[in-house]
Each structure stands twice: as C-alpha cells, then as structure tokens.
Amino acid sequence: MREPPEVNELYGAGDLESAAPFEMPVATASLGPSYLEAEMAGQPPAGAGPATQWYRGLGWGFWLAAAVVLGWVLLALLANVLPFQNPDALQTSCFLSSSPSAAHLLGCDSVGRDILSRVVFGSRVSLVVGFSSIAISLAVGGPLGVLAGYFRGAFDQVLSVIANVFLSFPSLVLALVVVAYLGNSELDITLIIALVAWPILFRVVRATTIEYVQRDYVLAARALGATTSQLLRRYLLPDVFPSAITYGLVGVALAIVAEGGLSFLGQSVGPPVPTWGNMIAAGTETMPSYLSLLLSPAIAMFSFILAINHVGDRLRQRLDLRSAL
Amino acid sequence: MSRRRRVRPIHEEEGRPLLSVENLKTYFQTAHGVVKSVDGVSFELERGKTLAVVGESGSGKTVLARSVMGLLPSQNVWREGSVRLGDVDLTRASAAELRQLWGAQVSMVFQDPVTSLNPVVRIGRQITEHLQYHLGMPRGEARRTALSLLRSVGIPEPAARMRWFPHQLSGGMCQRVVIAAAIACGPKLLLADEPTTGLDVTVSAQILDLLGRLQEERYMSVVLVTHDLGVVSGRADEVIVMYAGQVVEQAPTPVIFSDMKMPYTEALMRSVPRLTNPSHTRLPAIPGTPPNPAALPAGCRFAARCPYVQPRCREEPPPLRQAGPRHRFACWYPVGSPEGQQALEANRAAGLPAAAAVV
C-alpha cells in the first residue's frame, strides 16, 4: 500500500461492481454514508443506481450455473417436441453399445434403448419430483413459518414440536415405509419427499421471520397503525420470500438426490419409465464394460445438482449482503 | 516463559517533537470513486502534550488517526506522506516493526469499548498478554502490574474484576479496561478515537479526566479525536479542526475558542446547543451537508455552506496561513478580519441563507 499508483489508475478501475468487495473493516466508521452526501440537503448523490439492481456482479459462474439449470428445465419440458428418439423403443441395430454413433450419440443400453433420449426423458421424473415436492413443502412450511415467527407463543411452540418430531425420524426409513404403504408413483414420491422436507423449510422461514420482526422498520410501521395483515404482506413477506426461495433451490437439489437414492434402491418410479436414479442402478450392473450406461445419467444428475446448488448459494449470499446494507 | 522484550526502541531527538506528520494523504478506492479521506494533513505533537482533532463524521479524523498508526486495510487504500515518531518513520516501518510498536510505543483507544475487547477472554488476561508479549514479563509480575493498572484506571475491586469477562462490565468500565490495556506497556503516544462517544455524560466526563491524569503521570502525548468541541476545552493543548479531509484551522485551545479565523470553526461552535440558552432558542445551524468526498469541489471545500463565501472561494482553494504563533487557518475571508466582515455583509445583503443564519 505504499506504492503510490497513478491517479488515473485509481479512477479508471472499470466495472467496480463486479470487482472484489471493497474490504474496509477499520475505516467504515468515519467514511460512513456521508460520502454519498451531496452538497445540499435537497440534492441526493447522482449515479448510485446500480446498487439497487440485484443481478449486478453475481459473476460468470452464477450465469453459467443458471444456464445449466434453465437448459435442463427446457429439455425436460420440451423432450417430446425436440428430435429425440423414443426412449422406450427397442432398437436391435444398437445393442449394448456404448460407442457413440451418429444415430445414438451416447450409445444404447442392454435392451437397445437410446441412452441420450433416456437421460433427457429421465430428467422429467427427477425435475418434477424435485421442484414439486419443494413447492409443496414451501407452500406448507413457508406460511406456517411466517405465522409462527410473527406470533410466537403457543402457536409457535406447537408447530415447532411437530416439526421437530418429523425431523427426528430417519428420513430414508420413513420414506421406505411410506413407499411400502402408498406405492411408488411420481405423486407418491413427491408427497413423501415433501413430508420430509417441509419441517426444514418451516424452521428456516420461522428463524428468518423472527429476525426481521425485530427490525426497527417493523416497529415504525406498527406505530403508523399498520394492521397485522399489512405488516405480514408489506414487510415480512418481501423480506422472507427471497430467502425462502433460495433455500428452496438448495432444497430442490437435495430432493433430486433423495429421489435418485430411492430410485436406485428400486423404491421410486420403476422401469420402464426412465429416471436418473434407476438408470444409474441399471448402469452399475454392466460395470465396468459399458461406462456410458452409468456415467451418462450420473453426469446429468451431477451437473444439474451442482448448478442449482450454486445458483441458490450465490443468491443467498447476495441477499445476506443486501440485508446487511 | 520468554523474557524477550518485543519493543522497537524509539530515540527522541533533542528539540524535535515526538510526533511529526507531514503532508499525510490517505485515499480509499470505493465503488463511488476515490475517496480522499485525509488529504494533505501536517501537524506536530510534543511529548506530554494533547492534540485534539475535531471534525464531523466524514471529515477524515478517524482515518487520520488510523493512518498515523498504520492501521489501514490492506486493499484499496493508498497512503503518502510521512509519520515520524521520534526517529522512526511509521509509514516505512515493516509489519514486524509495527507489531513491536503497536501497544508498546503507540496505543489506540477506540470508540466502542465493548467490541474492542475480546469477549471470551478475561479482563486480566487482556492486559497481561500485552505485558508478557512486549515486555517479556513473567506471569506473576504481569498479574501484579495488571492489578495496579486496573486500580489506577479506577476499577473498583480490581482483584475480583480481573476474572470477569467484558460483558459483565458496563460501557464505562470497559473503556477503563481498554485504557488500562492501552497504557500497560508505557506507550509514548496514545491515540484516542472518540473515546467517550456512546457513553453517558457523567461517565464520559470521568473517562476524560482519567485520560488527562494518566497523561500527566506518564508524560504521554495524546491525540484526542472527537466530534465534540465541548470535550476539547481544558483537555487539549492544541486543536486541529478538520473538514473534508483537510486541516482548516489549527490553534492552541484557548485561541480556537476566543479568536477562531475559519468560518467553519465559528459555525461549528455556534451550532452547539448551550445549557445557558433559554428554552426554544433557535440554533444557528450550518446549512447543507459536507461535500461528497469522491467528488470534491475545486475551491474551498466549505464554500457551499459558508456564510462568508465569495467567488474566489469557489475557484481557488485557500492555503493554510499563519495567524499567530502556532495558529494556522485556511480561508480567504477570515472571521474577524475587515475583508471577512465585508464579505459577510455583502452576503447578508444578497440574502444568502448561510449568512442570514449568522446573527
């Protein structure tokens, strides 16, 4: 820091938003917000706009991950429309060949089905189960969490006990038992994962709500005469919703892993419907000769989970940073 | 137990001040541009004297104190100028040298005593660790020294309090402990950054008295950074008034109160509510806010708020001028001068709001 840089160098630093966050632990007190001040009370500073745009400065890693997530979602949605082969069609011309060809980019499995198209169609089960189970958990755990965190008292205590009871079951055993009773359709699996996931989201949302309820602006709004429903709608939901969504994204990854695990154990949606989990299970049988059978679904699942975790994580960091402002 | 002393010795030169800061600049690079927090500050401080640095938040007074000490973030900061403590230039000292200077030769007391103490370490240990590290004192001796230090800063029942944790003490008591830790190794220079902001008025008076007493007993030099002009009187030998990163006036304390030259000093003093005012007295406020330090005006930085402002002030930055022995100020139309009076009259006639506020 003793090397005096050219003043031009200091000024022309390019896109400062995307640069590393400016660490100023010891100097913040005296710099304060006053360096944002304009000359007269009535004239606020110019050009502070970018700070209000949430998507600035997330980094290329975030956008890559977001593209991967979006890509998989589009593939799953449009699998029927896109020129993929029928995942269930048995093709004698291609039998247990993991060598890629023009017709079958990833080769075929032991009964002659195209692996690429099975991986794409297999994403449907994983994504549907992953997103919808978390959506159900959020729909149940979110509102309950907000209400418990806002009202506290007996209502909160009862709900927290219920959530803790759910959390204290070993989730895999619970899932296996429920599958045995309910069955293993897509809907059943979704409900089972939702059953396991809602108390976690409930607790996250409740804790976030409790933190925000104590903020001064909530007190100020009460002093203005805001009703309970106004407080919840105008203040707490906008505060809690983004963090619930980001935790939800991480939850989707966990739900997909859970579905994959059940599927691997043969307890999820079964063959012939392709899922990433049952494809991996089938792939292990032909190990190590035909690696494509195992690696194709595994890499698909891995890429999606890594990407959605990263998206959720970066968004959460960004939110934390902003609420600390 | 190591008996090694880890203190960088300082040799004071005959006839030279203990601390001399020359043209110190400290700039921060932020998302809003380069912030010139300290922009060419010079001053000298003799052994055993107190210098008060007065300014509003954002004036750069805290950054100045930290820059003198060398306690700056490692990134996005640029410092120029020299800070000589005896024969050592702090701006050129290595990290290892600084570690042997901090706490031993230069200490700092921060604004918030509760956060400047380690919450999970007992009070006694926070003082003995300095003694053991810098002076290589054996444990027993360090304990006895810490005990007498706590007693000398006015902590009741120091023997019992040694075993307490910071959260068990009130803010005022914590500040006493911070001071005890700061003076433990006998520093020659103590930097106190708003040591009483956030403390109650009764407590703050006692803390300031304590600092004054310790300074006299230990013949320390003290830099007292504060936003409160009231705190300064009777406690500082000299006062520096800072505005937007620069020194705008420097004078011995009695002079700054009786014969200030810079309109900012005058305005600052006027805007303090007095106990003697009858209730519902209208305060002569300074209009506007300080300039954006990332986009400073060309001329005098106080021009936009100044009741004496003239066209020249907006174009040409006034240099520091000598007004008397040890009295410097930066203004083209100083308070109490004929040209200043004329400027004020003209502005009042023109209906400048800042001038109208000066009665």
Place this chain on the structure above:
Amino acid sequence: MAGSGTAQLRPAEESLLRVEDLVVEFPAPKGQKVHAVSGVSFDLMAGETLGIVGESGCGKSTTGRALLQLPRPTSGRVVFEGTDLTGLGKEALRQVRTKLQVIFQDPISTLYPRRTIGELVTEPLSLWKIGSPAERTERARQMLAEVNLDYDAVSWRHPYEFSIGQCQRISIARALMLNPRVVVCDEPVSALDVSVQAQILNLLEDMKARYGLTLIFISHDLAVVKNVSDRIMVMFLGKTCEIASADQLYAAPAHPYTRALLMAAVISSKALNRSAAAALGGAEEEGESETEMPSPVRPPSGCRYRTRCPRAEALCAEKEPVMRQIGEDHYVACHFPIGVPKATAVAGAPSGATS
C-alpha cells in the same frame, strides 16, 4: 427519588396526554424481572414539549414506547384525549395510532430498505387507504418540501443512498403525513453531527409551530433537551427524579441527580458553557463518587439513586421519596433536595410513602 407519586400532575381535564403510574417490566432469567419503568407519571398540555432526560438504562425510551403501547405497559394508565389507551382493543388502538407518532434514533434502520423514499413517505396514507395515488403523491411532495427535500429528486431513491441527517428529515416528513397531535421523539439527534443536529432541532421546532404539535423529546443530552423543551422530566433507573419547567430546572436543580447530570455536562464543555459553570460553581465537593447504574433487576431499596447520591442518609434506604412541590411548577422526589432547608425537607416528606 427517584420516586413515585402524582403531585406533579395537572388537572386531568386540561391535559392532552396523561400518564399515570406507568410500570414496564420485562422477564429476566431465573424468574426475575427487569424493572425498566416503575411508577412514572407525567402529563402534557396541548402544544407543550416535554423533555425526558437520563442516562442510558434509565427507562426513558421504554417510557416513550410504552405510552405508544409498543409494547403495552405492564400496568398504569395512558390517557390520551380522555381515552385510556391501555384498555383499548386492537382496532381502537390502531385508530388512535394516527394521532400519536414517533421518530426514532436511527432513521436509516426505521426506513424499510426495499422501498423508495416516495413509497415510504406515502405509506402512512396507503396503509390507511386515504386518498388516490395522485393525492398521496401530492401530499408527500408537500411534506418533503416542508423538510427541505425535493420530491422529484428523492422519491425514486432508497434510504441507504442518503445520509443519516437526510433520513431523519424523511422520517419526520413521514411521521407528519397523518397529521398527528403528539409526536414522541426518541433520541432523534443522538446519531447526528452537531451541524446537522442543529438543522434537525430547528426543523422540529418549525414543524411543531406549523402543525401545532405536542412533543415528547427523549434525549441523554441536557443541552439539547433544554433548547427544545418547555418542561423537563429527569429519570433515573425507571423512576422520576424531578419535573420542572426547563429554565427552572437548569437554574435551580433540586434533585442531587439532576445536579450531577448538569455538572457533568457543564464540566465536559466548560468553554461553551461558561456562565452555566459559574451558576453551578462552588458545589464541586458534592460530585458523585460512583457513576455505575445499579441493576434494574434488583434495584436498591428506598430511593433508587441513594447508592450514587452524595447526600444520602439512612432514611433514603428505608423510605422511597414521593414527588412533592417545591416551587412553582417544580416537583422533586427526594428526601433532602438541594436548596430546601433540611428540617423542612424531612418534615415535608409524606409518611405514607410506598415503594
């Protein structure tokens, strides 16, 4: 007394707001209680400013919030325009809220960071569904102009883009949107620099005159309180020490604690308060020996100030002093007030004092 008593209250029918025997307790570990406010009574005439001073932990902010029922006090009465707020139902209390507003110490954290200034200032109206959006904007424009801010320049920005002083202006504009009668100012200038502090204090005085407001001004800074208040109440550890008109209180403080506060303020700013120092001079031997606040969980018996009081005697530990009149509009809760001969002081203390 720091004591209780209601001698300082003026006739109920004349006051706009009357607080009687306000008690606020919070639960503490091991089934104990924090006695934050213990039996405080005061009243406000329309158009008056009451200053509440004391050190941190004296219960001044808690008192301010309890009278707004944020949260509701443990016991006591808060009578506003003839209605006891403590007995009101949720909806009725909400209706009253429009007339009682509050300005907080830290304006940045009381302004919701997700909203623009325009949304924040019109919010009181939109919460109450008053007027059309255009009318709300017009009113916001007018109120922001009152606090020296230009609606077009600020309305689309967010609170964190402004300095604390500017945010405090916005908070003031927002608090006045509903035309309140009483505004509780809870340390509104404590976070501000002197130059900005003077601007905000002047602004509050202007707003008070223009809108006929009644103010409660809570601060730890005696000089600030003196400058804006008609009447001042000094608090110590949840109790009232002294109530008097502002000039009377500073000219002749009767409670030893008031004197100690004043002396500390004067000593810490001698050069600025030369004449005040002269007025209080000669009493330096009566300074406090200790400045620690006793625990609000287990407050001292009798007078809560006695552990710090240079004039304390045996009586102070036994009996809690009760508010009594010692001059025109000058009330004190002390067994041995300054400037009152001792014999009268003891005889004057009512024997039926409760603690």
